[in-house]
Amino acid sequence: MASKLIEECTEFDLDALRDDPVGALTDCEPVKLVFEEDLPSGGCGGGGYYRPDPPTIHLHPAIGRRDNFTVLHELGHHLQQGHPEWAFVLLELPVERRRPIEESVSNHFAAQVLMPITDRDREDASVHPADFMAGFYSRVNASRSATLIRAREILPAGSRWILVVAELDGTVIASSSTYADLPPAKGFRQEGFARVALEALDRPVRQFFSEGLEYRTGSVLDDLYIEAALDVSGQYVFIALRPTSMNGQGTITYPSHECADEGCGEVFVSRQSTGKCDECGSFRCPECHKCACMTTSRPTTVCGQCRTMYSRAEMQTGNHECF
Incomplete structure (x- = not known):
């Protein structure tokens, strides 16, 4: 169905959408693009949703290229709900079946427009x-x-x-x-x-x-x-x-490990451990419960846009891309 939506699409310039999806939909007449700076309760950056009346795509901006796929995905919802035949097919389906099918079609529509394959x-x-x-x-x-x-x-x-x-x-x-x-x-x-x-x-x-x-x-x-x-x-x-x-x-x-504490000296396989320490990366000894740094604390920094934790490399370089 995604391919059919692309073939029959006449109200949007697909080449412009491929080159700059957000730019092409900004100030677009068939559907309005609204940038939502305030996140909904429990939500995160880099997402969006579509409202049909009036046709509006609401976008929570992210860093990097993620917005491109998001707006095309939501445009897919707009085209599905406005299609003279497919819209009625969706309406006749139970809600629990309609939603995953519509989401899948929107995903394929966004992928085919943004990432055409030869x-x-x-x-x-x-x-x-x-x-x-x-x-x-x-x-x-x-x-x-x-x-x-x-x-x-x-x-x-x-x-x-x-x-x-x-x-x-x-x-x-x-x-x-x-x-x-x-x-x-x-x-x-x-x-x-x-x-x-x-x-x-x-x-x-x-x-x-x-x-x-x-x-x-x-x-x-x-x-x-x-x-x-x-x-x-x-x-x-x-x-x-x-x-x-x-x-x-x-x-x-299951590799063997030796306790980092020389006073313990326990040899164990990883599945016997209570887990890895986030700070030093070593497995905690099942006998004395110690790791190489003797602590499980780790400073965390959360991205203000997508609400995901920065990795160690991102905290060191200061570079982060929302996915």
């Missing part, structure tokens, strides 16, 4: 996803996380890739998987990603991933191949991992 793009993504994401991000007006999602969508059926956007210190910004192995958690720092990010400063990385992918539980996903490519800003790295094992999945292991 046959060459599909071929490039299937061969080297990290290189594709880095190059694709440099020529579209979408955020890094939206670029990752678009890359996942166009990978061939049956592909086994874990896609990641990370900071140069290895902190995960966004991630997704096309198969059963879970992607790394957002905000969780990966030592291996920091290493490949450093190598990617000089050249694209394509190699066996010796460190493995670490989860919050302490388990590690091994037997992975990794690709990494720096984004156009030089501040983030696009990463793609795939399993090298015969069964098409990585291998889960």
